[in-house]
Amino acid sequence: MRLNDLDERIVHALAEDARRSYADIGELVGLSAPAVKRRVDRLRADGAITGFTVRVDPAALGWETEGFVELYCRHNTSPDDIRRGLSRYPEVASASTVTGDADAVVQVFAADMRHFERVLERIAGEPFVERTKSVLVLSPLLRRYTSGAPT
Known part of the structure; x- marks a missing residue:
């Protein structure tokens, strides 16, 4: 699956901080929080997002x-x-x-x-x-x- 520009920007925002709120991501990419959530859910279902984790030193x-x-x-x-x-x-x-x-x-x-x-x-x-x-x-x-x- 190839991400479109908007989905890629959402993924980058999550990669920087997976605890970032959908509202915060929405402000960055120009979408509502529910629209961001729907896209994240679809990206997870399609296998583009495989999980969320914590980075530890x-x-x-x-x-x-x-x-x-x-x-x-x-x-x-x-x-x-x-x-x-x-x-x-x-x-x-x-x-x-x-x-x-x-x-x-x-x-x-x-x-x-x-x-x-x-x-x-x-x-x-x-x-x-x-x-x-x-x-x-x-x-x-x-x-x-x-x-x-x-x-």
């Missing part, structure tokens, strides 16, 4: 260390195998198959360096993993929770 939960791990998998490892294997790790924030030499890139949050090392060792020990390559985040520079700029 990982450090507030004790996750002070962040890193990215490149996975180099054994021949014939499917994306579903990778997803299933990594879904058991609460430290894995995201994982994606990628182009290039690596098969997947995994974002990991850990309490400290030792915790990160233990997670990395466990991931490297998965039967589908041939080798890993990791980098640690020094300072996150930019994080966006929406795609593209609102119009």
Whole structure:
């Protein structure tokens, strides 16, 4: 489903603050609160909006260390195998198959360096993993929770 301009502006407003009122969003986009609610309900029913959530600073939960791990998998490892294997790790924030030499890139949050090392060792020990390559985040520079700029 491709969003029209108005729906996209509503989605961006919700992505900035999912607790924003329909009246507030309506003021931003030029609709009444009931009209915004109807559009949000339709976007949810159509699957364009998949849910509402809260963004928490990982450090507030004790996750002070962040890193990215490149996975180099054994021949014939499917994306579903990778997803299933990594879904058991609460430290894995995201994982994606990628182009290039690596098969997947995994974002990991850990309490400290030792915790990160233990997670990395466990991931490297998965039967589908041939080798890993990791980098640690020094300072996150930019994080966006929406795609593209609102119009």
